[in-house]
Amino acid sequence: MELEGARVLVTGASSGIGAAAAVAFAGAGATVGICARRADRLVEVLERCRSRAPASCRWTVDLADLDALPGFAARADAELGGIDILVNNAGIPMRRRMQELALADLEAVMRVNFYAPVVLTSALLPGMLARRRGRVVNVSSMGTRTLALGVGAYAASKAALELYTEGLYADLLGSGVTAQLFVPGTTRTEFSTPRAGDRGVPWVDPDAMEAEAVADALVAHVRGDRFEGHASEALARTAATKRSDPNEFLEKAATRVLRT
Numbered sequence: 595m596e597l598e599g600a601r602v603l604v605t606g607a608s609s610g611i612g613a614a615a616a617v618a619f620a621g622a623g624a625t626v627g628i629c630a631r632r633a634d635r636l637v638e639v640l641e642r643c644r645s646r647a648p649a650s651c652r653w654t655v656d657l658a659d660l661d662a663l664p665g666f667a668a669r670a671d672a673e674l675g676g677i678d679i680l681v682n683n684a685g686i687p688m689r690r691r692m693q694e695l696a697l698a699d700l701e702a703v704m705r706v707n708f709y710a711p712v713v714l715t716s717a718l719l720p721g722m723l724a725r726r727r728g729r730v731v732n733v734s735s736m737g738t739r740t741l742a743l744g745v746g747a748y749a750a751s752k753a754a755l756e757l758y759t760e761g762l763y764a765d766l767l768g769s770g771v772t773a774q775l776f777v778p779g780t781t782r783t784e785f786s787t788p789r790a791g792d793r794g795v796p797w798v799d800p801d802a803m804e805a806e807a808v809a810d811a812l813v814a815h816v817r818g819d820r821f822e823g824h825a826s827e828a829l830a831r832t833a834a835t836k837r838s839d840p841n842e843f844l845e846k847a848a849t850r851v852l853r854t
Contacts, residue, residue, distance in 0.1 A: 595729055595772075595816055598623035601674040605657060605714070606684025608635035610783030611733070614809035615681060620647035622813055627674045629655040629666070630684065657684050657710040658702075667717035676725060679816065680718055682711035682755075683733045688748040700747050707751035712758060719771065726770030731816055732759045736779040739833040741847035763821055776815050777833065778808045778825040801828070 602619045606612040608630035616628045620643040628643065630636055633654040643650040651673050655666050671677050688703040715730050722728025734756050737749035762773040780802040808825045815823030824830040836843040 595679070595819075597813070597817060600624040600678040601627070601676060602679040602681060603627040603629070603670055603674065603677050603718075604681045604683055605629055605655075605710075607639055608632045609639075611778060611781055611805050611808050611812070612681075612683040613639045614805040615683060615812050616650075617642045617646070618806070618809040618813045619679075619681075620644075620650060622817075623647070624679070625674060626650040627653070627670050627677070629653045629657075629670070631656050657714075658705050660705065660709055660713050663710065663713045664717045667714055671718060671721055676721060677718055678722075678727060679729045679731060680714060681731045681733065681812075681816075682714060684710065685733070685735075685748075685752075687745070688751075689744055690747060691744055692746045695747055700750075703747050703751045704754070707748070708754045708758070711755060715762070722771045723769055728771040729774060729816065730759075730762060730771070731774045731776055731812075732756075733812070734759075734775055734777045736777060736829055736832070739777065739829075739836050741844065741851065743851060760821075772819070773821075774815065775822045776812050776825075777822065777829065778812075779803065779829045781805055781808050781825075 597619065602624045604612050604616045604619065604626060607616045607628035612630070616626045616639055620626045625647050626643045627650065628636055628639055629652065631654065636652045636654065640650060640652040651670070653666065653670060657663065685707045686703055688699055690699055711732055732755050735749065735752040737745050738753045738756060742749035756775055759773050759775045766773060781804070782802050783805050803825055811823070811825045824833060
């Protein structure tokens with residue numbers, strides 16, 4: 595998809611992959627709208643975007659407030675002049691073993707990681723369809739393609755988002771609007787660092803990528819027309835290995851865990 599002159603909305607853009615992606619889209623010639631809860635962080639990111647795309651905008655939004663999202667979507671669409679690309683990047687971690695998981699934990703992670711992207715997409719789709727131009731890009735996780743040790747609820751929310759994206763892709767065929775899935779792995783951001791309330795198994799990935807490298811891969815994926823993209827070839831190979839034989843993949847992964 596052509597990015598020069600496009601209008602892109604990136605959620606969860608106050609830090610990490612979202613912030614890096616917003617700057618990368620601006621560098622590619624797009625006007626960028628950014629949103630997140632932390633206004634002070636958004637100001638910093640917006641300054642970086644405006645150095646390349648002066649008309650870029652920001653909004654302070656709590657994506658967990660689902661009832662407020664249609665109104666926010668309408669405002670963002672109007673102020674950007676019609677959103678061409680929605681990047682549903684925002685997400686929250688949930689580090690709990692499944693046997694310790696409370697329903698409230700699952701509801702919290704599903705609200706932000708799954709329901710919020712669905713509500714935003716539903717709000718912005720009519721305008722995209724009317725213009726016969728648009729793209730919805732949903733950011734998933736390698737948690738759906740490896741062993742979801744201590745992050746089963748988080749991985750489940752992303753798996754729901756993935757199948758929603760597949761359904762969206764199929765139902766939009768021929769409309770001029772498309773859907774894409776992007777899968778990063780562990781990234782060196784605050785999202786991947788331990789935080790209060792964690793009860794999952796600490797996960798250290800020596801091959802974790804920098805946010806800027808992941809953002810570049812995301813932008814490259816959006817430029818193309820393939821449905822699914824990964825942040826690196828290594829991640830794509832891991833995903834293909836699990837898909838080819840999930841039984842063997844999980845047995846080997848479980849053996850490694852039990853030996854540690």
